[in-house]
Amino acid sequence: MLSAILVMVFLAVLLGSVLGFASVRYKVEGDPLVDKIDAILPQTQCGQCGFPGCKPYATAIASGEADINQCPPGGDEGVRKLAELLGREYKPLNAEHGEEKPKSVAVIDENTCIGCTLCIQACPVDAILGAAKHMHTVIASECTGCELCVEPCPVDCITMQPIAETLSNWKWKYPIIPIRPIATEKQPQ
Amino acid sequence: MRKLAKFNGGVHPPQHKSESNQQAIAGLPLPERLFVPLRQHIGNPAKPLVSVGERVLKGQIIGQPEGYVSAAIHAPTSGKVIAVGPAPVPHPSGLADLCVIIEADGQDEWFTHEPLRYREMDPSAVRNRIRDLGVVGLGGAVFPSFIKLNPGARQKTQTLIINGAECEPYITCDDRLMRERAEDILRGIEIMGYMLHPTEVLIGIEDNKPEAIAAMQAAAARVTFPVEVVAVPTVYPGGGAKQLTRVLTGKEPPAGGRSTDIGVQVFNVATAYSLHRAVHLGEPMLSRIVTVSGNVERPGNYEALIGTPVEHLLTAAGGAKADTARYIMGGPMMGIPLTSPGLPVTKAMNCVIAASEALFPSAPPAMPCIRCGRCAQACPAELQPFELYWHAKSRNFGKTQEYGIFDCIECGCCDYVCPSHIPLVDYYRFAKSEIWAREQEKTAADTARNRHEFRTFRLEREKQERAERLAQKAAGAKTAEAPAETGSDAEAEKAAKKAAIEAALERAKAKKAQVQPQNTDNLPPEKQQEIAEIEARRAKIREMAQQPPDSTGN
Numbered sequence: 001m002l003s004a005i006l007v008m009v010f011l012a013v014l015l016g017s018v019l020g021f022a023s024v025r026y027k028v029e030g031d032p033l034v035d036k037i038d039a040i041l042p043q044t045q046c047g048q049c050g051f052p053g054c055k056p057y058a059t060a061i062a063s064g065e066a067d068i069n070q071c072p073p074g075g076d077e078g079v080r081k082l083a084e085l086l087g088r089e090y091k092p093l094n095a096e097h098g099e100e101k102p103k104s105v106a107v108i109d110e111n112t113c114i115g116c117t118l119c120i121q122a123c124p125v126d127a128i129l130g131a132a133k134h135m136h137t138v139i140a141s142e143c144t145g146c147e148l149c150v151e152p153c154p155v156d157c158i159t160m161q162p163i164a165e166t167l168s169n170w171k172w173k174y175p176i177i178p179i180r181p182i183a184t185e186k187q188p189q
Numbered sequence: 190m191r192k193l194a195k196f197n198g199g200v201h202p203p204q205h206k207s208e209s210n211q212q213a214i215a216g217l218p219l220p221e222r223l224f225v226p227l228r229q230h231i232g233n234p235a236k237p238l239v240s241v242g243e244r245v246l247k248g249q250i251i252g253q254p255e256g257y258v259s260a261a262i263h264a265p266t267s268g269k270v271i272a273v274g275p276a277p278v279p280h281p282s283g284l285a286d287l288c289v290i291i292e293a294d295g296q297d298e299w300f301t302h303e304p305l306r307y308r309e310m311d312p313s314a315v316r317n318r319i320r321d322l323g324v325v326g327l328g329g330a331v332f333p334s335f336i337k338l339n340p341g342a343r344q345k346t347q348t349l350i351i352n353g354a355e356c357e358p359y360i361t362c363d364d365r366l367m368r369e370r371a372e373d374i375l376r377g378i379e380i381m382g383y384m385l386h387p388t389e390v391l392i393g394i395e396d397n398k399p400e401a402i403a404a405m406q407a408a409a410a411r412v413t414f415p416v417e418v419v420a421v422p423t424v425y426p427g428g429g430a431k432q433l434t435r436v437l438t439g440k441e442p443p444a445g446g447r448s449t450d451i452g453v454q455v456f457n458v459a460t461a462y463s464l465h466r467a468v469h470l471g472e473p474m475l476s477r478i479v480t481v482s483g484n485v486e487r488p489g490n491y492e493a494l495i496g497t498p499v500e501h502l503l504t505a506a507g508g509a510k511a512d513t514a515r516y517i518m519g520g521p522m523m524g525i526p527l528t529s530p531g532l533p534v535t536k537a538m539n540c541v542i543a544a545s546e547a548l549f550p551s552a553p554p555a556m557p558c559i560r561c562g563r564c565a566q567a568c569p570a571e572l573q574p575f576e577l578y579w580h581a582k583s584r585n586f587g588k589t590q591e592y593g594i595f596d597c598i599e600c601g602c603c604d605y606v607c608p609s610h611i612p613l614v615d616y617y618r619f620a621k622s623e624i625w626a627r628e629q630e631k632t633a634a635d636t637a638r639n640r641h642e643f644r645t646f647r648l649e650r651e652k653q654e655r656a657e658r659l660a661q662k663a664a665g666a667k668t669a670e671a672p673a674e675t676g677s678d679a680e681a682e683k684a685a686k687k688a689a690i691e692a693a694l695e696r697a698k699a700k701k702a703q704v705q706p707q708n709t710d711n712l713p714p715e716k717q718q719e720i721a722e723i724e725a726r727r728a729k730i731r732e733m734a735q736q737p738p739d740s741t742g743n
Contacts, residue, residue, distance in 0.1 A: 038638070041634075042630075042634055043633075043634040043635070043637040043638045043641070044637070045637065045641045053641060053645075054638070054641075055638075124641050124644065125637050125640040125641050125644065126640055126643075126644050127640070142636065142637075142640065144633075144637045165282075165284065166284065166286075167228060167278075167280055167282065167284055167286050169626070169629075170280075170282040170284060170622075171619075171622040171623065171626055172281070172615070172618040172619045172621070172622040173619065174619050175612050175615035175616055175619060177554060177555045177612070
């Protein structure tokens with residue numbers, strides 16, 4: 001009886017110390033799931049999901065507070081990837097949060113810009129260059145197309161322009177096999 | 190006799206070489222206008238250096254290389270620049286790209302050019318000159334040659350292979366070049382050998398070109414450096430860099446790797462010829478030899494200036510026959526459709542084929558894949574094309590990468606043998622470009638994430654700094670004017686500002702008092718009197734003007 005208790009106590013102490021050591025030694029910094037979700041999100045930082053950026057949305061998905069279909073820039077494919085990662089059922093994009101649009105960049109009409117810096121303050125990725133009472137301009141290569149600068153402009157000089165197809169970003173299209181009428185026996189010659 | 194290896198598969202399409210390889214390379218009359226695209230090589234397009242209205246001379250640099258993987262573009266003849274802007278270029282998309290359009294003045298006046306004394310120069314300076322002379326690989330990939338001429342890149346070059354295989358049907362430009370200008374090709378090879386120090390130099394030519402082999406052997410016998418001309422069996426795609434490397438050396442580049450990874454460097458014969466022209470004569474890459482074949486009256490090879498409209502070539506070849514339905518740039522296996530005969534010749538254009546329904550009957554409708562495996566037997570890259578097709582079709586790009594889609598050279602052997610006539614290569618091209626686009630999107634997303642994180646951090650830091658500054662200021666105000674304590678930080682700041690403004694006003698006043706107009710000091714008294722009166726009137730007017738408008742009436 002006593003020996004059995006001693007064995008159990010010994011095992012409990014041993015396993016407890018192993019687990020305790022492992023939890024300190026192999027401590028995971030941050031939440032790996034949040035990072036995995038964040039890697040799928042398009043990093044537009046547009047806030048259309050209802051959260052102030054992609055990382056907060058990823059955290060909310062991981063904690064179960066938000067659904068996986070709230071990211072319009074990520075599109076249908078983003079939802080599918082999230083569903084696959086989280087082992088959930090795929091759902092179509094929630095229309096409440098907006099719809100998928102072609103990628104575009106913000107363009108400032110430089111003749112109209114009054115240099116108020118409001119768009120600079122709104123840009124989540126610091127992609128607008130300018131200073132007070134000086135013309136502003138968008139660094140197109142850094143713009144994520146989040147549209148957050150459009151609303152604050154007091155003179156409505158910012159427009160979203162879809163990215164034009166050039167030789168640098170042209171893609172081979174999915175092969176389409178043309179349907180051609182062929183002569184069959186039933187058809188009159 | 191060298192023991193040759195074999196590569197997997199390959200096909201034997203009808204050659205159709207004899208139509209165009211019987212006549213000598215012909216020159217072309219100077220076209221009126223030349224459309225010179227600034228993107229004629231892999232990598233970054235060149236940056237235009239000329240503006241509209243400027244006169245350019247033959248060989249003058251008009252596009253500066255941008256970034257590392259790039260090459261210069263030159264004016265092919267003398268004339269006036271009439272436009273710098275988007276114009277249609279030969280590309281599967283049919284999109285326009287930045288071109289310099291030159292109106293030839295017919296004088297063909299050369300820009301100053303002189304041979305490169307490459308043996309007396311630093312190798313890196315030689316490579317920079319080759320880059321500025323616009324020499325790129327003419328085998329099809331148009332990769333800037335100066336990069337490949339760097340011996341210390343990753344591994345020492347043991348074998349230098351000169352590719353004269355020319356395996357695609359219809360194309361004979363390299364064949365004619367080797368027959369007619371073998372010595373110049375060898376002079377180019379000499380420069381390559383000097384730059385790379387290989388232990389052996391091999392020239393691989395398919396055995397369907399006996400005249401070219403004989404000409405190259407005769408020229409090789411006269412040079413001082415060791416070089417071996419090897420006849421390789423005629424199998425398509427025996428002219429692929431990896432396939433030729435396999436045949437000549439028995440070695441195979443690793444999956445996802447290049448020939449350079451196993452110490453082999455491959456250049457096309459036409460590249461060697463252009464390198465000779467660039468280095469020994471100082472002439473930039475201004476022209477290339479283009480095969481015109483298929484449904485034309487006089488098929489043959491023509492030395493065309495870069496930027497010459499294809500129509501011009503077709504006219505020289507006697508014009509396309511009436512039943513010509515479309516044009517192909519490159520060979521029938523790997524070529525791309527030319528959307529219009531008005532497109533310009535580029536460095537990559539080795540062949541133009543006028544195609545008619547009789548010569549190139551359109552493929553019957555595609556049937557489902559029956560997994561017969563004939564594509565796998567034909568694939569020279571030893572891939573499983575039917576699996577690649579399956580995954581590319583269902584947009585399962587991860588799987589296509591697992592099956593080695595990036596080792597596919599898009600040779601079209603699988604298309605050729607497919608009994609279901611499936612356009613397999615189209616699917617692979619689609620999958621490859623989708624994967625590249627995704628990769629680009631991912632890098633863009635990573636940049637956006639970093640920038641957003643930095644912005645969040647910056648805002649936080651600024652907030653903290655502001656709070657610290659205010660706290661410091663408040664503490665300073667407290668100690669300095671302890672009795673006149675205003676209480677809150679905002680008021681202290683206001684008081685400080687006010688004091689500063691007053692001090693500035695004082696300073697301005699003092700300055701004004703100091704600087705008096707000096708020319709009135711030593712005037713006679715009556716003049717002084719007059720000035721005083723004027724001053725008084727002025728003061729009165731000023732006073733009136735300063736009165737608020739509502740008090741002046743009406």
